[in-house]
Amino acid sequence: MKVALITGVGGQDGSYLAELLLDKGYQVHGLIRHSSAEKYKSRLATIAGVPERKDNFVLHYGDITDSASLVRMLAEIQPDEVYNLAAQTHVKVSFDLPEHTMNTTALGALHVLEAIRTTKSDCRFYQASSSEIFGTAASPQNESSPLEPQSPYGCAKAVAHLLTASYREAYGIWAVSGIMFNHESPRRGTDFVTRKISKAVAKIAAGEQDELHLGNLKAERDWGFAGDYVVAMWQMLQTDTPEDYVIGTGESHSVREFARLAFEYLDLNYEDYVRHDPDLERPAEVINLRADITKAEKGLGWKPTVGIEELVQMMVDADKQKL
């Protein structure tokens, strides 16, 4: 039985990845911060409620800012695969909490890499890298695009990305970065724009909310379905040689367009409800991110299965049901 360790297992990606690996017959160990445990119980409910999954799933309280606990855990679990998904992942929050973001998102990755090195683990390591490392680089962005991050979060992810490559070169650790463009789902946190929109649309349609306040409506993102992206994470660790891959859909859409599609799905006109709020804008914005996934298509045989309209509808339907 293969053994995997997932940091950030209580997050959107962590919960989808844990399900995928459990269904493939892995024993999965998940690292979760004590303070997150209650909050993320609902995301892990699809594991707790299924005996075949639950029996092979072990939750550990821990933190990627605590390197000693990571060393102890690696020595004890002896995983075949380590997926580092834990981080402070909100870009706007990173402007308010730059040091915390660096400590978790950049140094957290370093702690995991150091733990692998010092325990002489021969595990394969996946680093959750992000399209935010490209920032203002011309789109479509691929594995060779320059790193031009525009936020403390983007900078922290760039450090983690470069450290992963450095540990691969310097110490021969089997380590890769998956450069993931935005990926969403009904499990997305409500402070990210897609879920903020889908939740608001459901509430407005039910007469429980009057307006939706948004920041930059012109920014364009490449939005895919998180369930597809965790498949790519796993595939990256099954290849013959450790290599980084860009993962996205190859299409970008503006925030305005996402909102329009979500409102239209419930026969509403977004212009009647969306209000621009400059306080929700960021000190620096990334205007267009669009993935060039040629390498992933060829090297992994990976393709997204959910388009923008299906994604919007899936999220609005889920929020309607939750109401």
Ligand code: F7E
């Ligand atoms: O913003 C604009 C905002 O916060 C998307 C994270 O998973 O993907 C995510 O980062 C766009 C931006 O995601 C609001 O200015 C307008 O242009 O949903 P978001 P993000 O910043 O793209 C990358 C790949 C990651 O790695 C990150 O961890 O939407 N926007 N109005 C707004 N954004 C938010 N959150 N809230 C608004 O009211």
